[in-house]
Amino acid sequence: MSVYKAISAVAKDMAEKGISKDRENRQQGFQFRGIDQVYNALAPALVRHGLLILPRIIERTVTERQTQRGGVLFYVVVKAEFDFVGVEDGSVHTVTTYGEAMDSGDKATNKAMSIAYKYAAFQTFCIPTEETAVDADSEVHHPSPLSPDQILADFTTQATECADLECLKQLYKPAWNGLANSPEHQKKCVEVFQVRGKELNKAA
Structure with missing residues (x-):
């Protein structure tokens, strides 16, 4: 299938040319490759070798966190699928990655999507890299630990958004841990799990 030939050809270009690491995270003093550098390096190779990358966001969660200085951060996690399509015959290979990012404004989702894309590209094309910095990239946030009330509230909100028991179980364990x-909050967490579990069983 042409999709694998095209992926291999793009990987060959990336291995020969690479992507320079000339961006600097000033807060922690390390170099990284930004998402725009990935786009700029990949675009000509994708066109040359007849390969499309079509993104699709299938899950998104948002949590508000407090910074050490009392500000608010929006913590976003996205699950993304990328269809790699060989234009020669329409053959498709799908890659799934996650992206996480924080922002004090309205850019957390954009950053998370960029992260998902960047690492899908790094892993698919084996782009040479010495270190993999998150693409929130030129800034590092330091959120304070979540309080029991916040953990319980987040779990309760996310539980109502679950469409099946498997989703609920995946949320429950880290929340309970x-x-x-706080045994009192753990008890309430169990109650939320049981109530929502019954609702999902009934709906099924």
């Missing part, structure tokens, strides 16, 4: 120092 995060409440280890």
Whole structure:
């Protein structure tokens, strides 16, 4: 299938040319490759070898967190699928990655999508890199630990958005573990899990 020939050809170009690491995270003093550099390096190779990358965001969660200075950060996680399509015969290979990012304004989702794309490209084309910095990239946030009330509230909100029991179970374990120092909150977490579980069982 042409999609694998095209991926291999693009990977060959990336191995020969690479992507320079000339962006600097000033807060922590390391170099990184930005998403725009990935786009600029990949675009000519994708066109030359007849390969399309079509993104699709299939999940998104948002959590508000507090910074050490009392500000608000929006923490976004996206699950993304990328269809790699060989234009010669329409053959498709799908890659799934996650992107996480924080922002104090309205850019957390954009950053998370860029992260998902960047690492899908790094891993698919084996782009040479010495270190992989997150693409929020020129800034690092330091959120304070979530309080038991926040953990329980986040779990309750996300549980109502689950469409099946598997989703609910994946959310429940880290929430329950995060409440280890508060038996009272753990009890409420169990109650939310049980109530929502019954609702999902009934709906199924």
